[in-house]
Amino acid sequence: MRTLFSRPNLAFLHDIAMAAISFVLSLFLRLGDGIAFYPQDQLVLALAVFIVVSAVVFRAMRMYRGIWRYASLNDLFNIAKSASLVVLVFTVLLFTVTRLDDLPRSLPIINWFVLIALLGGPRFLYRLFKDRRLDFKLDRDAHLRVPILLVGDGDNAELFIRDVARGTSNYRIVGIVSETEGRVGRDIHGVEILGTIDQVPEVIETLSRRGDGPQRIVVSSEHMPGSSVSSLLDTAESLGMSLARLPSLSDFRSNLEDGITVKPIEVEDLLGRPQKPMDRTKLKSLIDGRRVLVTGAGGSIGSELVRQIAALGPAHMSLVDSSEYNLFTIDRELGKDYPELSRSALIGDVRNQGRVENILSSEKPNLVFHAAALKHVPLVEANVFEGLATNVQGTVNMANAARKEGVSTFVQISTDKAVNPTSIMGVAKRIAEIYCQALDKNSSDGNKIRFVTVRFGNVLGSTGSVVELFRDQLREGGPITVTHPDMVRYFMTIRESVELVLQASALGTIDEEKTGKILVLDMGEPVRILDLAKQMIRLAGFTPDEDIKIEFIGPRPGEKLFEELLHSGEKLEPTAQEGIFQASPRISDLQTAIKNIEALNEACKKSDLGGALAVIKEMVPEYAPPGESAATRPAVAK
Secondary structure, eight states, X not given: OTTTTSHHHHHHHHHHHHHHHHHHHHHHHHHGGGGGGSOHHHHHHHHHHHHHHHHHHHHHTTTTSSOGGGOOXXXXXXXXXXXXXHHHHHHHHHHHHHTTSSSOTTHHHXXXXXXXXXXXXXXXXXXXXXXTTTOOSOOTTGGGSEEEEEEOOSHHHHHHHHHHHTTXXXXXXXXXXXXXXXXXXXXXXXXXXXXXXXXXXXXXXXXXXXXXOOSEEEEOOSSOOHHXXXXXXXXXXXXXXXXXXXXXTTOOOOSXXXXXXXXXXXXXXXXXXXXXOOOHHHHHHHHTTOEEEEETTTSHHHHHHHHHHHTTOOSEEEEEESOHHHHHHHHHHHHHHOTTSOEEEEEOOTTOHHHHHHHHHHHOOSEEEEOOOOOOHHHHHHSHHHHHIIIIIHHHHHHHHHXXXXXXXXXXXXXXXXXXXXXXXXXHHHHHHHXXXXXXXXXXXXXXXXXXXXXEOEEETOTTOHHHHHHXXXXXXXXXXXXXXXXXXXXXXXXXXXXXXXXXXXXXXXXXXXXXXXEEEOOOXXXXXXXXXXXXXXXXXXXXXXXXXEEEOOOOXXXXXXXXXXXTTOOEEEOSSTTEEEEOOOOOOHHHHHHHHHHHHHHHHTTOHHHHHHHHHHHOTTOOOTXXXXXXXXXXXX
16 A cells, blocks of 8 residues: 555656646647537547556656656656657557547647646646745744855856755855856856955955855865965965865765764854954064963963964963863974974962962063963852952962063953953952053053953853853754853854954053053854854754754853943943954052952952952942842942
8 A cells, every 4th residue: 555655656646647637738728619519539539548658658768766856857858758759659549540630730749848847847846845945934044054155166066056055054155256257247046156266355345245244165166276275275264264165975984873963063153254364463573582471271262372372483382271181282282283392381270379470480471371260150150269269369370470570461361251240250350350450550660561451252162162062962962951042142263262362462562552451352243042052953964943952941150141341331442453442441559459359368268258249349349149130230430
């Protein structure tokens, strides 16, 4: 029974019905109302012969090996051959029996056209429907698809465009660039060829003006010369984009496993915009030939700082971290990639004042990048005194030692969680900002050290980030847990955030007018965490809420629905560097800041939570702890 109603058999029955309809319809088109006077016995006989001939020919021509979902020109040719053979055999048979005396001589020609239309039409309409090329269904997640510029206009490009057009891809193609000028101005399945490879920057600028700027450049050609690919890579990096290549159809995988397999997810695809390009000339002048120390050198931000600084030619690098394994890993990587670079790998906790002073005294850095911190909001919320000791007292220790040893620039890496903080992690980073700002403004002792504070938001792909959590949950088959459907965050990639930290450092070092100000990185538009979860599911090759479920678990202690990059009292001003702004927050008197931090340190040593919170409220009156409404925050003088 199941075989009888198989898809090939149903398609065969469909074609027989279409053949019968085509014969009657052709006769009607030829005779019009005169068909009512046509001898019924002759009509039935001719129709029966036509149906039998059609059935035999359709089976003989093997028309049911193809799949309607992928109907193509080959299927159309097969239909045309089958219709031609049906009409020819039918005409010969009827001529032998009746000499065609009772049928219009033009009927076979009309029937040939009608039969092809009735056989081919449903097949191609079905394909159009399955491909969603006519927008039968509104794609609510279209904004989650990554916009890309396709390089190459060959067969691979055409196949990729067709796949994207079916609506199952995670990408949307906003344009094509060709390897030759001859095809510019034409299109492939409605996607316009906008220029040649050497015109990529102009094409991207044009698309951006339309509001369709690509986020990634994808090479579709398998045989593009290496020099062209290298040039494209340089262009992509200069525009803050990533370069990718379509996989070859001849690439095979072995040892396929059953169950859910998570595809590699590029964090650049989650950003929703191109990355900010950097000015390497300014960075080179900041780093070249100087001694540089990085705290938290084995962490996500610290290790990327180390990589990018190493590429700029420092005289010596000092890597400081409290984690032996993290320090070993980044030191080994640095030794492999830059074997000639002078370096030190130093285990040390920034909370240990004596160790910090000893390191800076022996290493004598010109530049210090302070990335060491406890950053996970719920963990710091559960370990208040550890968070305050590391993020506040650790910064104080590093800053004081840097002043003592005559460091020229101290870069404090801060976070958007320091703005109107609702967590201990955020308030600790705000106090660290306050201390560094006060030191930067204080020049009574003639110390020329610059304290540059750089503030940015969440980093995609950093250790313990939401991306890492979602990856693990995807690997386990779900569900994906989202705290709240309305929660939004500012995001940057690790590479982008570090590049802009270096840019901001160079800017803050050379500009005396920025004394005491905070440099804020342009994070673009905030991203909904729910949208991020859906996009990661799609990029892993699954369908949200079908293959992988999304569950809402509620905000964790200390978390806000909306992060802010500026306090209401901070005035945002542009700088000479694109992607970097400066804020002018309130600045505490240095002696007052020192007194309050000493009191906070004493409270932490005694595990006196009430005393610590009292100092926090004095220093950061806008702090609203968990359970306290933001509306109850005291007004802060601007």
